[in-house]
Amino acid sequence: MKMKIVSFCIILLFIISLHGSLAYGKKTITTSEKTTATEVILNQTDKIAVIIDADLYSQVTCKFNRYLEEVESRFPVTLTLYKFDNTQGYNMQSCESKTPEDIRNFLQQEYNTNGIKGALLVGQIPFATWEQEVGENIGVSTIFYEDMDGSFEDKDMDGHYDYHNFGSNEGPEIWICWMRPPSFAQAFYLNKFLDKTHAYYTGSFISNKKAFVACHEDYDNNFYGPIGVVPPLEDIYGSNNVDKDGEGADITVDSEIWNQLENVGYDIYDTWQHASSTYQTWDSGGFTSSSVMTLAGGSLMTFLYGCHSADFWEAPGTTPFNVNIAVSYVFGSSISQAATGTSWSYGTEYKYLIYEAMRDNDSYLGEAWFNMELYVETATFVEQRYPDRDPHTECAGNNLIGNPFLYVNYTADDNADNDRIQDRYDDYFYSEWSDPLIVTMPKNREINTPFLNFLQNHPGLFPILQLLFQRLGLQ
Ligand SMILES: [Ca+2]
Ligand SMILES: [Ca+2]
Ligand SMILES: [Ca+2]
Numbered sequence: 310m311k312m313k314i315v316s317f318c319i320i321l322l323f324i325i326s327l328h329g330s331l332a333y334g335k336k337t338i339t340t341s342e343k344t345t346a347t348e349v350i351l352n353q354t355d356k357i358a359v360i361i362d363a364d365l366y367s368q369v370t371c372k373f374n375r376y377l378e379e380v381e382s383r384f385p386v387t388l389t390l391y392k393f394d395n396t397q398g399y400n401m402q403s404c405e406s407k408t409p410e411d412i413r414n415f416l417q418q419e420y421n422t423n424g425i426k427g428a429l430l431v432g433q434i435p436f437a438t439w440e441q442e443v444g445e446n447i448g449v450s451t452i453f454y455e456d457m458d459g460s461f462e463d464k465d466m467d468g469h470y471d472y473h474n475f476g477s478n479e480g481p482e483i484w485i486c487w488m489r490p491p492s493f494a495q496a497f498y499l500n501k502f503l504d505k506t507h508a509y510y511t512g513s514f515i516s517n518k519k520a521f522v523a524c525h526e527d528y529d530n531n532f533y534g535p536i537g538v539v540p541p542l543e544d545i546y547g548s549n550n551v552d553k554d555g556e557g558a559d560i561t562v563d564s565e566i567w568n569q570l571e572n573v574g575y576d577i578y579d580t581w582q583h584a585s586s587t588y589q590t591w592d593s594g595g596f597t598s599s600s601v602m603t604l605a606g607g608s609l610m611t612f613l614y615g616c617h618s619a620d621f622w623e624a625p626g627t628t629p630f631n632v633n634i635a636v637s638y639v640f641g642s643s644i645s646q647a648a649t650g651t652s653w654s655y656g657t658e659y660k661y662l663i664y665e666a667m668r669d670n671d672s673y674l675g676e677a678w679f680n681m682e683l684y685v686e687t688a689t690f691v692e693q694r695y696p697d698r699d700p701h702t703e704c705a706g707n708n709l710i711g712n713p714f715l716y717v718n719y720t721a722d723d724n725a726d727n728d729r730i731q732d733r734y735d736d737y738f739y740s741e742w743s744d745p746l747i748v749t750m751p752k753n754r755e756i757n758t759p760f761l762n763f764l765q766n767h768p769g770l771f772p773i774l775q776l777l778f779q780r781l782g783l784q
């Protein structure tokens with residue numbers, strides 16, 4: 310069996326190579342190109358910059374344009390699309406690559422001239438890294454793209470920023486969302502993702518108007534404590550519509566949470582637990598990102614707490630085995646369109662601020678996320694939270710991944726009733742999403758198929774698979 314697969318891949322690659330040069334080594338122009346999605350119709354809209362890797366855009370154009378139109382017709386936003394050439398080259402160390410500093414300069418220009426409120430970064434867009442003074446915390450710095458009037462320094466010149474000068478406006482000025490599929494088959498995953506957003510916006514898929522909060526034993530206080538999330542969620546959904554797991558003496562068990570996610574299909578799923586960039590642990594057992602890639606159900610929005618839970622630097626998704634755990638919720642087969650977490654060994658503590666913004670201001674997710682970033686990415690906050698630390702050397706390191714244009718209680722079809730919602734939910738999973746992905750994970754949550762084991766032991770095959778995806782139009 311193994312040899313047949315390898316032989317098939319090699320033969321197919323050989324045939325493909327006879328029909329032209331391979332995709333690697335292609336040069337692209339590094340200038341940015343501006344295209345306006347639609348004309349500005351309303352004045353009271355948030356201006357949002359959408360930056361997409363031009364190579365990726367060429368492979369998802371149709372569905373991505375549909376996404377832009379669907380968002381603009383449903384949310385008070387005006388989206389402007391910018392195609393950045395050669396951002397993929399960044400990962401290949403091309404000398405013509407966009408740098409994080411280029412992206413930041415561009416965002417600053419957009420903020421200063423057009424007053425953007427946020428930016429959606431699509432594909433493998435470069436990011437800056439940050440190192441905290443305290444601990445071994447190094448990782449993706451989203452605040453580098455959010456604090457437009459501050460500045461950043463790398464005092465020890467090791468390639469990681471380590472000193473943050475707050476501008477005259479202390480916190481961030483814009484929000485950032487990373488629509489960042491696993492890089493090993495990013496066009497394939499982005500196209501599938503854009504089918505999810507379309508199904509949601511047009512009402513052919515509706516999530517249940519419920520929330521699910523699960524806390525590991527070490528975080529029992531986060532149901533109702535000072536930074537507890539249940540009260541604002543109960544305000545939004547009603548107390549009968551917020552399910553809890555792990556409260557008090559109860560513990561969290563991986564199989565139970567898995568079943569709950571598969572059976573219900575929530576609007577919001579909020580977790581507090583220990584994690585790594587590819588794993589989240591429950592009191593009993595845990596989820597790997599490669600298992601989450603296969604999850605049916607889940608939640609429209611997934612808010613993770615644990616360390617490295619949105620760390621796509623350590624877990625870049627260059628193979629099916631190093632996909633970040635937050636990314637796996639969004640770009641796997643679950644209903645999740647957005648997930649949040651942290652870049653390093655921290656937790657996302659102030660999630661209730663997101664829910665309060667959704668509850669009180671009817672904010673869409675990007676806007677609500679900004680409400681939390683505004684609070685935690687300030688010198689004032691650091692002085693309160695860590696009185697013995699220098700705020701210039703301390704960042705929160707939170708990341709928002711996926712689609713920032715989501716509402717709680719969004720209804721695409723006003724006539725929907727609950728039975729029909731469940732029917733649609735079932736149809737959605739047991740028809741459209743029952744199609745296996747090209748690199749399929751097993752339905753049980755262990756990676757135990759001979760094919761996947763074989764791939765894991767032969768990582769050199771991934772570039773070949775990637776070429777196959779490209780040639781088959783899947784990437
Ligand atoms: Ca440094
Ligand atoms: Ca600022
Ligand atoms: Ca407990």
Ligand SMILES: [Ca+2]
Binds near residue numbers: 562
């Ligand atoms: Ca339990």
